[in-house]
Amino acid sequence: MTQTPLQPIGQDDLIACPSCDALYHVRVPQVGERATCARCETVLIAPKSNAMLRIVALSITNLILVVSALFLPFLSISRAGFYNATSIMDAILAFAQGPMFLLSIAVGALIVVVPMARMLLTLYVVAPLEFGAAPLPRAAQAFRLFESLKPWSMAEIFVLGCGIALVKVADLATVDFGAAFWMMGVLVVVVLLQDNLMDRWSIWRALEKRA
Amino acid sequence: MTQAAIPTARDKGLIACERCGLLWPMSGEHSPCGRCGHKLSSRNTGSIQRVWAWWLAGLMCYIPANLYPMLVTDMLTSHSASTIVQGAIEIAHHGDLPIALVILIASVAIPFAKFAAVAYLALSIRPLGRFRARASAHRRHQLYELVEYIGRWSMIDVFVVAILSALVQLNAAASIHPGPAAVTFALSVIFTMLSAQAFDSRMIWDVSPDAAPTLKEETP
């Protein structure tokens, strides 16, 4: 850098709402409570007890669920003596033939790659903090990526899609849920729990302090 | 007190990093955030062009998504390819009016409302434009969060096509294949999401009608 490095301002006592830019004095709420923006109600600080350990545990659970659900059947169908079972991998590869392979890549990314990447990034960022070590190199960039990938992680939408697909073929054939469907269902809950535990402000502060 | 009484980081000569929230002096505009590396900007004014570019791309993909078939169904005796609307009409003919309505709302009305909402939000923040939003900044912010939240859920139509195409492969008895609209519909959803993400919601509050009452108080 050729410029003189900038100094951050008031990281201990000032916080700006990321959605509307309102500026507040930091008042860390009680564990389990949330400080929200008075203008737009965005959650600014939400400390949770033991959050880091629970986040790490949930990430590992999540990874195990995705990997094992990938190849197990999640829906099976039978009609007039014909039978077919579908795994998530099959659904991803549904578009693989012909010019629609790009769609296969997109579906695979949205329901498997992005959710898994987010979990790996969480482990990379949070695990060292939980165990009292210094953040790993580029942990801040990893956490930034983790946050920006959030809207692109669509496992829960896929699970609901299974339900709709079921309604659509119900009069065409008999459909049953397989093991992977229930695993994906659990995964949705795990992701929700984890998002709820994730307090951006605390994690950024922790990354900064131990760097 | 009035909402306009809350100062913004910009009022105080500060820039908040959009990603990690750390505050920097205004002189740091356009340089990377020292904590997370994101490029600092007090207001992402250039983002409006990106909002419109993605918006237009999304709309252009949305038109063929409604004209071409989403699903192609092959049965023992029949072959059918139906667009989203045709599919809903078929279901309605079967007597499942509620489900047909849900499909129409989820796959047609909501995407359409999303385009309208993003356009409205983008127009409402032009400081020099003739268009003045009547909704308060608070309402518009809620609309923005709704668009961001709902936008991703439109992908469900594409997932349903993927699931059906993988699942219904029963040799001669029945098989389902994706139609060309599946691709354009997916692209349309992705582009609209990018359009909404490009939007800097902080700008909603800058030209806020909410600010008017305090101005009046100052000059009675």
Ligand SMILES: [Zn+2]
């Ligand atoms: Zn706010």
Ligand SMILES: [Zn+2]
């Ligand atoms: Zn930053």
